[in-house]
Amino acid sequence: MAILEVKHIEKNFGDTQVLSDISFSLEQGQALSIIGSSGSGKTTLLRCLNFLERPDGGNISVNGKVIFDAQDPATQSEAQIRKKRLHFGLVFQNFNLFPQYTALQNVTLARELMAKEHGGESKAQILEAGKALLKQMGLEDRAGHYPHQLSGGQQQRVAIARALAMRPDILCFDEPTSALDPELTGEVLRVIRELAVQKTTMIIVTHEMNFARDVSDQVIFMDGGVIVEQGDPQQVINHPREERTRQFLSRREG
Amino acid sequence: MKTMVKVLALALTLAMALSLAACGGSDTDSDLAYVKDKGTLVVGMTDFAPMDYKAEGSDQWIGFDADMARSFGEHLGVDVEFVEINWDNKAMELETKAIDVVWNGMTLTEEVKKLMSCSEPYCLNGQVVVVPADQAANYQTTESLSALRFAVENGSAGAEQLDALGISYTAMDTQAKALMEVASGASDACVIDLLMAGAMIGEGTSYPDLAYTVQLNSEEYGVGFRVGSDLVETFNSFWKEAYDAGTVMEVAETYGVQESIIEK
Amino acid sequence: MLLDVTLSLLEGFGTTVELFALTLLLALPLGLIICFGSMSRFAPLRWIIKTVVWIVRGSPLLLQVLIIFYGPGLMFGLPLLPRFTAALLAFVINYACYFSEIYRGGIQSVSRGQYEAGQVLGMTKSQIFFKVTLLQVIKRIIPPMGNEWITLVKDTALVRVISVYEIIWMGESYIKKGLIWPLFYTMVFYLLFNGLLTVFFGWLEKKLDYFK
Numbered sequence: 001m002a003i004l005e006v007k008h009i010e011k012n013f014g015d016t017q018v019l020s021d022i023s024f025s026l027e028q029g030q031a032l033s034i035i036g037s038s039g040s041g042k043t044t045l046l047r048c049l050n051f052l053e054r055p056d057g058g059n060i061s062v063n064g065k066v067i068f069d070a071q072d073p074a075t076q077s078e079a080q081i082r083k084k085r086l087h088f089g090l091v092f093q094n095f096n097l098f099p100q101y102t103a104l105q106n107v108t109l110a111r112e113l114m115a116k117e118h119g120g121e122s123k124a125q126i127l128e129a130g131k132a133l134l135k136q137m138g139l140e141d142r143a144g145h146y147p148h149q150l151s152g153g154q155q156q157r158v159a160i161a162r163a164l165a166m167r168p169d170i171l172c173f174d175e176p177t178s179a180l181d182p183e184l185t186g187e188v189l190r191v192i193r194e195l196a197v198q199k200t201t202m203i204i205v206t207h208e209m210n211f212a213r214d215v216s217d218q219v220i221f222m223d224g225g226v227i228v229e230q231g232d233p234q235q236v237i238n239h240p241r242e243e244r245t246r247q248f249l250s251r252r253e254g
Numbered sequence: 255m256k257t258m259v260k261v262l263a264l265a266l267t268l269a270m271a272l273s274l275a276a277c278g279g280s281d282t283d284s285d286l287a288y289v290k291d292k293g294t295l296v297v298g299m300t301d302f303a304p305m306d307y308k309a310e311g312s313d314q315w316i317g318f319d320a321d322m323a324r325s326f327g328e329h330l331g332v333d334v335e336f337v338e339i340n341w342d343n344k345a346m347e348l349e350t351k352a353i354d355v356v357w358n359g360m361t362l363t364e365e366v367k368k369l370m371s372c373s374e375p376y377c378l379n380g381q382v383v384v385v386p387a388d389q390a391a392n393y394q395t396t397e398s399l400s401a402l403r404f405a406v407e408n409g410s411a412g413a414e415q416l417d418a419l420g421i422s423y424t425a426m427d428t429q430a431k432a433l434m435e436v437a438s439g440a441s442d443a444c445v446i447d448l449l450m451a452g453a454m455i456g457e458g459t460s461y462p463d464l465a466y467t468v469q470l471n472s473e474e475y476g477v478g479f480r481v482g483s484d485l486v487e488t489f490n491s492f493w494k495e496a497y498d499a500g501t502v503m504e505v506a507e508t509y510g511v512q513e514s515i516i517e518k
Numbered sequence: 519m520l521l522d523v524t525l526s527l528l529e530g531f532g533t534t535v536e537l538f539a540l541t542l543l544l545a546l547p548l549g550l551i552i553c554f555g556s557m558s559r560f561a562p563l564r565w566i567i568k569t570v571v572w573i574v575r576g577s578p579l580l581l582q583v584l585i586i587f588y589g590p591g592l593m594f595g596l597p598l599l600p601r602f603t604a605a606l607l608a609f610v611i612n613y614a615c616y617f618s619e620i621y622r623g624g625i626q627s628v629s630r631g632q633y634e635a636g637q638v639l640g641m642t643k644s645q646i647f648f649k650v651t652l653l654q655v656i657k658r659i660i661p662p663m664g665n666e667w668i669t670l671v672k673d674t675a676l677v678r679v680i681s682v683y684e685i686i687w688m689g690e691s692y693i694k695k696g697l698i699w700p701l702f703y704t705m706v707f708y709l710l711f712n713g714l715l716t717v718f719f720g721w722l723e724k725k726l727d728y729f730k
Contacts, residue, residue: 050637050638051637052634052637052638082637082640082642083640085637085638085640086640088638089638090634090638092631092634092635094629094631096629096631096632096634096635097635098632098635098650099654099729099730100653100654100657100728100729101729109639109649110636110639110640110641113641113645113649114640146728146729146730147729147730148729148730162639163638163639166639166640301691301694302694303694307694311522337681338681338683338691339681340678340679340680340681342679343584343588343679343680343681346584346588346592347588349591349592350587350588350590350591350592350598351591351597351598352587352588352591352598352601428690428693428694430690430693430694431690431693433693434693434698437698438698454694454696459696460695460696460697461696
């Protein structure tokens with residue numbers, strides 16, 4: 001059974017339709033890349049999955065349970081949304097680390113607040129988990145640093161650890177290397193690649209075609225708010241069936 | 255948005271209508287009854303020797319006016335509370351009942367008579383020109399004043415006199431500040447009350463290096479009440495009684511103003 | 519003599535400091551409420567608050583003090599507030615409006631991404647406000663707040679128009695006794711107090727210097 005099932009998602013900003021009839025599914029442990037030019041709706045789609053935007057139509061199921069249905073207001077209350085969005089983690093293009101907290105505090109803050117609210121883990125456990133995550137990101141010696149003392153690549157790796165700390169079912173990346181200097185993208189891509197090897201379920205919006213092809217099990221190409229083509233990465237990126245996909249890919253190479 | 259504008263306009267109109275109604279209706283009540291009922295007569299004054307002032311190291315207001323005000327309070331059977339006010343606001347203080355009476359060597363100018371109901375005059379006064387003592391000999395006539403730079407209390411009787419003479423001046427908020435102008439050399443001369451000049455200028459006083467020369471006019475002091483107040487009548491008869499009993503002159507002699515008191 | 523004058527000026531300065539402290543105590547929270555109102559999604563509320571802020575910030579504080587003290591009596595024949603209370607009320611309203619604009623600037627300067635990062639980590643709105651944005655807002659509003667507090671200390675001199683006996687009034691009362699220097703001596707009190715405020719704000723700024 002698919003861990004994530006998205007059906008007929010629609011989204012409008014005023015009179016402009018930015019997402020139209022988006023449907024796809026994702027298996028446990030797989031990585032899905034979404035490619036397309038800017039303005040194609042891929043970031044909006046990711047934001048819909050994390051409920052930073054509310055879809056105007058369609059539904060979203062995780063593990064076979066409908067967690068959001070545009071037709072059912074009961075799934076849309078603030079408290080419901082807050083609980084449901086924990087199925088997803090999101091890594092932003094601009095990191096959005098909290099500047100007043102150290103790297104380690106950035107990773108542990110939300111989990112500590114959650115534990116305070118619902119009980120469960122002790123502070124020490126959360127701290128240990130946070131340290132382990134930073135170590136996994138190769139940042140164990142940066143735990144006490146504040147964001148402004150870290151390079152862009154390091155900040156993005158902290159942001160990944162912070163998202164992982166909430167143990168999401170699906171980890172989303174919104175162009176995770178677009179804000180980085182070229183020489184810093186490698187360290188971030190390496191971390192994501194490792195996560196793929198460990199069978200982390202991921203959705204990655206990216207401009208890095210080679211990376212998308214190598215790391216993902218499935219690729220979606222979006223244009224003008226619709227899914228133009230989806231399937232095996234080798235096929236979509238190396239042998240696209242659709243004319244629009246071909247044009248997009250050739251523009252990027254040219 | 256449009257309805258908001260309408261609501262606001264309506265509210266403003268209503269507020270103005272209410273305020274007009276309130277102004278029209280306030281004169282009918284007895285001020286005497288109001289003060290007696292309250293049990294306190296609030297006297298608005300300024301620090302103005304020898305009428306109202308505090309002796310060195312004391313918190314008690316004394317002076318000819320202060321002592322007589324206390325005596326008036328006794329006559330009414332109420333306590334007297336002195337409030338030092340900003341002189342520019344005296345009419346507003348009265349009208350809003352922040353104070354009940356202005357009693358502070360107040361010259362009965364046309365302006366004052368328009369803004370309050372005043373008692374019969376009780377004391378004579380005049381406006382005098384003050385200059386540095388070493389120059390006093392040069393300024394003994396009204397004609398000699400035109401070249402001087404004057405400072406004078408805003409809206410005071412002295413300002414009225416300068417206006418009448420067509421002499422321009424810098425307006426200060428108190429007579430004392432006008433004096434300070436001359437003492438510091440910022441202005442050449444000022445115009446203040448004769449009574450005040452007598453108490454504050456010349457050898458053995460606060461300003462030994464200043465002297466007063468020309469007296470520009472003579473005028474009268476009175477006590478100011480709210481417009482239409484029945485306290486005016488009460489005051490006039492109290493004063494006559496106190497004068498006949500000798501109290502007025504007795505207090506006047508204490509503060510050295512007996513020469514200026516008006517005979518009743 | 520110097521001792522006597524100092525003691526009497528200190529008495530006036532007590533009133534000055536009391537007005538300063540009470541204004542802050544009331545205007546700081548009120549400003550936050552006005553700020554939230556001015557950012558409300560309910561348009562009429564936003565509109566009313568913006569109008570009030572415009573009136574209060576667009577007219578002299580001196581006039582507001584006069585209106586609040588004399589206004590009720592002049593317009594409606596109502597009994598007046600005590601002088602200090604009226605002065606305090608005028609100051610609280612005036613400064614709350616200024617503070618609200620400072621808060622708004624501070625809150626709006628925190629990037630959307632900070633709220634969104636909090637949201638996707640499952641934080642509640644109040645957790646995001648208190649744990650994520652508040653300190654960033656505080657850091658950003660400290661410099662304008664410092665200016666405003668120092669202006670407030672000096673603005674208290676205005677209340678002598680309604681005969682609240684603050685330090686300048688006390689200083690001026692010596693002029694009538696022929697002493698001019700006490701008025702200028704009051705400056706020492708202002709300078710010392712504002713010096714303390716400057717040191718305090720400098721310390722706060724430094725304290726929050728650890729993040730950018």
